[in-house]
Amino acid sequence: MKRALPSALSALPAALPAWAITAAALTVLVIVNGLLQPGFFDGTVLQSNLTTFLPLVLVAIGQTYVVLAGDIDLSVGAVAALVNVVTVTVIAATGDGPDAILAGLAAGLAVALACGLVNGLLIGVVGLQPMVATFGTAILFSALALRILPQAGLPVPDAYWQTYGGAVLGLPTVLLILLLAIGFVALLARRPFQTWLKAVGGNRGGAFQSGLDLRRIRLSAYLISALFAGFAALCLTGETASGDPLLGQSLGLGSVSAVALGGTLLSGGVGGAAGSILGALLLGMIGNVIFFAGLPFEYQTLVQGLIVLAALAGGVLVARRR
Amino acid sequence: MTAPSLSPSGLSTGSRLATLAASPLALALMAIIVLLGLGEMLSPGFARGDQIIRLLTVAALLGIAAAGQNLVILAGGEGIDLSIGAQISFGAIIAGNVMNGSDAAIAHAILAACGATFLVGLVNGLGVTLVRLPPLVMTLGMMAIIQGGLVVFSQGIPSGNAAPALMGFINQPALLGLPGILLAWAVLIVLMGLLLRRTALGFAIYAVGANARAARLVGLPVRAVRTLVYGLSGALAGLTGVFVIGYTGNSFISVGDQYMLPTIIAVVIGGTSLAGGTGGYVGTVAGAIALVLLQSVLTTLHLDFWGRQLIFGGTLLLLLALYGRQTGPRV
Structure with a gap:
């Protein structure tokens, strides 16, 4: 639809992606933060910031695939809480050696996949409405998390958080995880699966008529989303070094914001996980800048809401010129 | 899915009954009866008159807020209002500060709370219709x-705190043993019915929700209708905020948060499709009552919190599975 637009926008190059505004906002925040926070670009400071941002980045990547298929997953926070308590409980029950940690990680990821399977079956196969159904399963997963670990506690062995906070193969562990996640995103972007996801989200009837297995594709997206929520939970466990049945409550709506900021249409069919990574980093940086600008903590929610809406509105205006 | 406003005139009485029994409203009503029976069985006195009035008062707070959610969802375009909880808190705090315990200022408090939240709602609507942000992230x-x-x-x-007369309106019997808030809710139910079934705006909301393109082609102001429903949703949330501070006496800044997701659930289990265009407020009323009853029955069970939540989540999914299923590949 053609409309009159401010001339400043018209002067921009024509082929800007929808996440350009997010990338620009992120760049500005990085510069501002670099000026405000002494040593922002030091290795250890970058590593500590990445540690804080990584869980939302991972959840936002997984959320993207669900949103691409035209669905939504509001249960990711509850999945993360359940994975966290299962992991710390299994580790505590099997000793505190490396074997116990590996058993805990495996159990946590298995639980994540089970959660994804429940979501995928209810929505992809039974046909429940995605938003309300994942809200319902979130209540179930949270209840199970509270059953397994009623109160926060149960510390993990030192080796767990030392490895997470340290380095593997010469790279900081958090950076390695981020690179692996980016590798996954790049790999999946080249697979037919992502095209199918977009087809399912963009034109469900057409995708069905062209012979795509809608159930399997939507179910797979929920499995990926839950798996990444599981990865995020394992990272949060490395950060907090203990279990918490109420962990991750802001991840659900936060990841949807990150996905939208990353230029993925919430109605499905258009977008990609690379933008979601930028969106999640932008959300993280806002908190950082507010802290180092010396603004009272109370301003965080307000400023975050304003910046998110401004960036999204800017993205819509830029995209609409085409 | 057909609009419930169409009468199934071509159907025999038998299949009409079958249609009725499978309708969300009938299921929600059945759920209400079963839950009342269950509550009475588990804890005698559960279904006593004063207990039911207490439950209905809680349901009224949810139901009034859900009326706005209902309008937004009916008007389609992925319409949803996640800001309802925050707007309830906003309304409650404005009302508390305007009244400050004085009966004389109640009318001013209602006007100020509903006026401010109506404007906030309009901003939501403009963000959705003019800037074209997705409703989910705009309201978030x-x-x-x-x-x-x-x-x-x-x-x-x-x-700020509530005026004594407002607290009496919510908590004391006013007419026929019913507190004023239930009478206000009854008036709202009638008004919503008239709005949706008897006015041009109501028809426009259904038309825009069912097929925005067709609505535009027949000359309906699609954007204005959608902007207005967000404004109304804000005003109804503000009104809920006034009643919430009357219910509790004073407010805190997150007093309304607990209402946000339940308004969506009440609308959906009441049979309004999240895709827009089909449904109505009577179902939402039944959905709100069923939801409050379910939580109340679960409280009477001597279960741990996790056990109650497990049953709550399971029941919710079961209700959705009974009639909230999407048929075919469409959404």
């Missing part, structure tokens, strides 16, 4: 802005 962003604004404005300390 608004939620953050209101919550953040309230924290900054009040420094986290609740201020």
Whole structure:
């Protein structure tokens, strides 16, 4: 639809992606933060910031695939809480050696996949409405998390958080995880699966008529989303070094914001996980800048809401010129 | 899916009954009866008159807020209002500060709360229709802005309190043993019915929700209709906020948060499709009552919190599975 637009926008190059505004906002925040926070670009400071941002980045990547298929997953926070308590409980029950940690990680990821399977079956196969159904399963997963670990506690062995906070193969562990996640995103972007996801989200009837297995594709997206929520939970466990049945409550709506900021249409069919990574980093940086600008903590929610809406509105205006 | 406003005139009585039995409203009503029986069985006195009035009062707070959610969802375009919880808190805090315990200022408090939230709702609507932000993130962003604004404005300390007459209106019998809030809810139910079934705006909301393109082609002001429903949703949330502070006596900055997701659930289990265009408020009323009853029955069970939540989540999914299923590949 053609409309009159401010001339400043018209002067921009024509082929800007929808996440350009997010990338620009992120760049500005990085510069501002670099000026405000002494040593922002030091290795250890970058590593500590990445540690804080990584869980939302991972959840936002997984959320993207669900949103691409035209669905939504509001249960990711509850999945993360359940994975966290299962992991710390299994580790505590099997000793505190490396074997116990590996058993805990495996159990946590298995639980994540089970959660994804429940979501995928209810929505992809039974046909429940995605938003309300994942809200319902979130209540179930949270209840199970509270059953397994009623109160926060149960510390993990030192080796767990030392490895997470340290380095593997010469790279900081958090950076390695981020690179692996980016590798996954790049790999999946080249697979037919992502095209199918977009087809399912963009034109469900057409995708069905062209012979795509809608159930399997939507179910797979929920499995990926839950798996990444599981990865995020394992990272949060490395950060907090203990279990918490109420962990991750802001991840659900936060990841949807990150996905939208990353230029993925919430109605499905258009977008990609690379933008979601930028969106999640932008959300993280806002908190950082507010802290180092010396603004009272109370301003965080307000400023975050304003910046998110401004960036999204800017993205819509830029995209609409085409 | 057909609009419930169409009468199934071609159907035999038998299949009409079958259609009725499978309708969300009938299921919600059945759920209400079963839950009441269950509650009475588990804890005798559960279904006593004063207990039911107490439950209905809680349901009224949810139901009035859900009326706005209902309008937004009916008007389609992925319409949803996640800022309702924050707007309830906003309304409650405005009302508390305007009244400050004085009966004379109740009318001013209602006007100020509903007026401010109506304007906030209009901003939501303009963000959705003019800027074309997805409703989910527009209202989510608004939620953050209101919550953040309230924290900054009040420094986290609740201020203002309810006038005695307002508290009486919510908690004391006014007519036929019913508190004023239930009479107000009854009036709202009638008004919503008239609005949706008897006015041009009501028809426009259904038309825009069912097929925005067709609605535009027949000359309906699609954007104006959608903007207005967000405004109405805000005003109804503001009104809920006034009643919430009357119910509790004073407010805190997150007093409304607990209503946000339940309004969506009440609308959906009441049979309004999240895709827009089909459904109505009577189903939402039944959905709100069923939801409050379910939570109340679960409280009478001597279960741990996790056990109650497990049953609550399971029942919710079961209700959705009974009639909330999407048929075919469409959404």
